[in-house]
Amino acid sequence: MTATRFKHFISSSPLGEALSEEELGALDSLSISATLYDPHTIITRQGDTDHRIFIIHSGWGCVHRDLPNGERQIIDTPLPSDIIGLQAGDGSRGNSLSSITALSVFEIPHHTLGRALSYKPALGRILSRAVARQNAIVVEHLVNIGRRSALERTAHLLLELADRLAEFGSATPDRYECPLTQDELADALGLTKIHVNRTLRELRERELLVFRNGFVELLNRKKLIGMCGFDSQYVRQF
């Protein structure tokens, strides 16, 4: 039964810490389904309307926007326990959701959520916290792209991902698996893949971090943090 799996997942994730047994029980009424997507498949396309919310179970997602001129901007890479799809009031989606790795998600129809919410308001608090957090992440991303150099930007993003993964237990303090290609990194950072490549080389040469073979190693957390002014607070606010 997928509701059981879902409850188990929630209660063992950062989201669940604030929920009582009783509130967890309310999740039974949600008509949740679990889906596994292949790597690099589109889940919802920008412009479509979609009335589901998604909770990442495992894998890396990708919320992005394709521009008329062929460029694209990655808004966020949702990770396990992240919630997507609460943003849109009316179901219309301005950006696409896709998978980067194989992606296992829980899907909840919007309307069933409304019902559960009305008789267990604590769930609402959890959800608005979750929205607040995703929001803060996007704002941070905006600041990052707007006012930091390529080097700082890259460092900041890789530090953020480390913290977000660690939150869920998928990263040791200074090493984690990162499936992003340099091309995807570029689209997240507002740079060219070529420049990302050079930036990563510089970070390596300065012995700050190494990103190779799908793994990021933070060699000097302190210097990295100092360099880009990373403040992890926004990651933790569940």
Place this chain on the structure above:
Amino acid sequence: MTATRFKHFISSSPLGEALSEEELGALDSLSISATLYDPHTIITRQGDTDHRIFIIHSGWGCVHRDLPNGERQIIDTPLPSDIIGLQAGDGSRGNSLSSITALSVFEIPHHTLGRALSYKPALGRILSRAVARQNAIVVEHLVNIGRRSALERTAHLLLELADRLAEFGSATPDRYECPLTQDELADALGLTKIHVNRTLRELRERELLVFRNGFVELLNRKKLIGMCGFDSQYVRQF
């Protein structure tokens, strides 16, 4: 009585269109206060905690972030009928809120909102729509900075502001008052004020728009929209 003024304001704004008389009545219980801030004053400082939400009545606000290196990024310039402060789950604020012009706002303590919400759930829908909209605006801003040239970026922002003001009736289709300095524009766009100056000159020379003496005139909406791929949908989703 300020609650009366508030209700009047809401019902005549885009926010109020979806509210019944009865729901409007629920606003009475909110212990709203109205405040007028001088131009260029800080209302809440980043890092502080603050448990109010703000609804802009008149004037231009400014949500921004100061970086350790002295730079700053403007996240958004809230305009009349925009709601700020719902983002943070726990009251902590990652960014500052300040006024650009003289700014008249309604302030509502967070906790009184919770009460009103629990017995008039329709208000919740309005609020989450509002959050969704502010969110969409920030995402758009992210895309703008991440993947558009200085010229496109500037055009996009000025088009957005035109639409947001028009939504509230403060802009004719192709002309509006804009109190932003070139310096502030730069901090919003992730550029230097000097480059903003040159970009505005180019927009002027190409006869696309003129920004002078505190007024923006859109000379060729069609070309502007085509150039930067502006799609106003996200502005309208109340």
Place this chain on the structure above:
DNA sequence: CGCAGACTTGAAGATTATCAACCACCGTGG
């Protein structure tokens, strides 16, 4: 083996930033 995708490097060009002036406007105080 050969191909495709991701990564790497060099050289050249475009965009944007920095530095340094200078102008125009406006409110203030003498």
Place this chain on the structure above:
DNA sequence: CCACGGTGGTTGATAATCTTCAAGTCTGCG
């Protein structure tokens, strides 16, 4: 009334950052 300082805007010259174009490597895989 005028001198003054401060803020915002404008311009030119130069430099840094980032992009583009072009090519080449490495790896995994049918």
